Amino acid sequence: MTHPSSGSTRALDVLETVFGYPAFRGQQAEIIEHVAQGGDALVLMPTGGGKSLCYQIPALLRDGVGVVISPLIALMQDQVDALAEVGVRAAFLNSTQTFEESSRIERQLRDGELDLVYVAPERLMTPRCLELLQASRIALFAIDEAHCVSQWGHDFRPEYIKLSVLHERFPQVPRIALTATADQQTRDEIAHRLQLDDALQFVSSFDRPNIRYQIVEKANGRKQLLDFIQGEHAGDAGIVYCLSRKKVEETADFLNASGITALPYHAGMEYAQRSANQARFLREEGIVMTATIAFGMGIDKPDVRFVAHLDLPKSIEGYYQETGRAGRDGGPANAWMAYGLQDVVQQRRMIAESEADETFKRVLGVKLDAMLGLCETLACRRVHLLDYFGQGSERCGNCDTCLSPPISFDGTVAVQKLLSTVYRVDQRFAGGHVIEVLRGIETERIQQWRHDQLSTFGIGADKSEAEWRAILRQVIALGLIAVDYESYSALKLTDAARPVLRGAQAVQLRQYQKPVKTKRDSGKQKGYEESTLSAEEQALFDKLRWWRVETARKNNVPAYVIFHDATLREIAKARPRSIDDLRGVTGVGEKKLETYGEQIVALIAELG
Structure with a gap:
């Protein structure tokens, strides 16, 4: 795919015609222009901030194929499907493929028939893959989830450290490293280990104003969780994090017995079952995933309405990364945690009993202390959270300590x-x-x-x-x-x-406050109400969602890969009567217009 016009006009043209968005957000335009012109970049952008466009668009603007290094083998198929939906020639290389499939992708790569290829870091480091890349024309390297290179971090992956080889082997190819979570120490470590010391750093605001942070005194954690889901999120998709595999399964059983569709996910499960559960969570509406932290990295599901923690996370980075999986679509979402004495004791014990050296234990202790500080703060939780990442802010008015100030x-x-x-x-x-x-x-x-x-x-x-x-x-x-x-x-x-x-x-x-049962109306989030639809618009929106479910099932892709809720809501409000009317709706690019335009216009005509 080539876009011959020049500079930032070309980037905007790709954004509109391919991805269907009218304007860039935040620092996207600046990052894209820098990388498209051959510059290296380190990008910190919160989940849902539009990180993927920062490498996808430069890959389309430059000659050759964009190589995306990602640890998320289980999600590569969905990422490739989503790109195919907008007309981008994408593929992946990983251990789930047959020799014939891999050979076909390798041939396409060599012949310049791909715009983007996703590769796991272990695969990338093999002599065969490095030789293949040297025989191909490479537009850029994108290192996704770059915090995995940090040995102090919560998601360390040893194979990431070897990625400095890209700078040595391909010195002329621009590299962009991206992550949603990194304090200053982790940021410095990413730049150093990936040899990106001279790269431009783009640090977006860490604030996710649509997420309400709430931490409650743990009495009966599972019962409190049930009250929270039934009171504020009946029928919504959500994620519940637990510390142990046993607790994950017990919590899923408990929620299912209480009438909430819940699936377990942890590293001890058979790969096939784990993948099947993840696929159901991504493809079906209103499923709650109960999981260890093995689940969630790279999950693009935009309509996760809540993330709950039944156990204390080890660090603010971990907490921020996990809660950031809620409300990627910008709609109102909740980050809820039940926290008690046992959590503090358990986390301290895990540090004391770990086989790490004393320096590493000390770092873990400091990170845990910061997490405890967030739980115990008397001030605004968002201010405390953003301060950890070196960003000042005002009281948010949308967290529990702002809405019901603790005594x-x-x-x-x-x-x-x-x-x-x-x-x-x-x-x-x-x-x-x-x-x-x-x-x-x-x-x-x-x-x-x-x-x-x-x-x-x-x-x-x-x-x-x-x-x-x-x-x-x-x-x-x-x-x-x-x-x-x-x-x-x-x-x-x-x-x-x-x-x-x-x-x-x-x-x-x-002061200790006795836990109170959540009331249904407390889920209304000040300043982040869902856009209201008239009865007529709501009927059309519901019909569009059913059409999307059926279309996604036929194409074997998650529903959000077809269109996000926000796009369907905009269509319901605009009621386009022709293909031309539909053009320009946010999220409807040329390929989607060509593929689905007539069906949508016909569906609207049916309703009169």
Whole structure:
């Protein structure tokens, strides 16, 4: 596919005629022009920000084939199908193909018959593939999910480190590395390891204003999740993240038993079953995927309305990456998490017991502390989140701490009582026992250890067990108490506890709030209402969605590959009576107009 006109006019022409969009967003135009002219780039752009156009359009503008390095073998077929729908000649090379299929793609690549080819990094590094690329005309290399090169990151893939070979073997070919998530340290590491030190860096705003962030006190996590889905997202597509494979399967079973269609996904499942579940999630409406973090990278499904966490993520990068899979279409979406004391203890234990060296453990500890800070903040969650990525912002008015500001209180006396009790039980007991001593509960074990004789026995009787657990969680998060995992999770005082015990340092805490059941109307998101359709427009929109489902099923592609909801909504409002009327609707390029134009116009005529 060639576009002979010049400069940025050519790029805009491709955007309109091929992809059906009237204008570039944010830094897209600048990035595309830079790469199309042969420059290297490192691009940080949030999920849903339009990263893929930043390499797809330069690949179409330059001579040769754009080579996209992606770790997402399971999604390559969908990406290629989506490009075929808009008339781009795309293919992939990966381990799922037969020798004959691979040979055919390799021949097309050599003969210049492709615009884009997707390759997994392991495949790229083979002598056969490198020789093939050297025998072909390459327009550019796009390194997608570039944060995978970071050894400190949450998605490290060793094969990514070898990608510096591209600079050595193909010094004249421009390279563009892209990711949705990277703090400054990760950014520097990407540039260094991929030999992109001289590349222009384009850092978009990390803000996703359509996502509402909500973190609730964990009481009964699964029940709270069910209330949240039934109250705010009945019938919506969503993702639920859990830490363990067992919890993934139990949560899927629980949701199915409660009338919500849920599918499990984790690395321990058979590949065929995992792929089948992913395909159903992408192709069908309203499915909830319960998964470990093995699921989600590169998921292009635009209408995921919520991402929920039943366990605390290891880092803000991980949390941001996972929650960013909601609301890619710009519509209102929720990032919901249930978080409690056990999450803090569990994550700290995982770091302590990991086989990593002390430097790496320290980095993991710092990242976890930042994640805990986000959970415990009394301020706007979005401000806290963006600040982590070095971006200033104002209160958003669309997160839980803005909509229902938490009450803070001077918790110094309560914390002193807790610290004193830990000290008086000789720092040998876990949280449950310490709380029973504080509350003056006369159990057999407490009497056996004569802890009912301690001066702190019963000094915290004015607070419930849940309140003390919330205080203990915050005290651990603040680093005043450590948990000794080699000694039955015994609580130990840290050096930081001393000034608090002496009264030399005050402690502000969040006041415990009893979990409340979500009400249906609380899902209305201020400032991000779905565009309202009249009854007539809604009927047409529903009909268009059914047509899309049938068309997608016939073509064996996800529904959103045909058209996004936003495009169907615009068609329902515009009610085009001819092919010409349909041209110019956002998301309708020339190839889609040619393929589906007559069907859509006929369907609208049917409704009168």
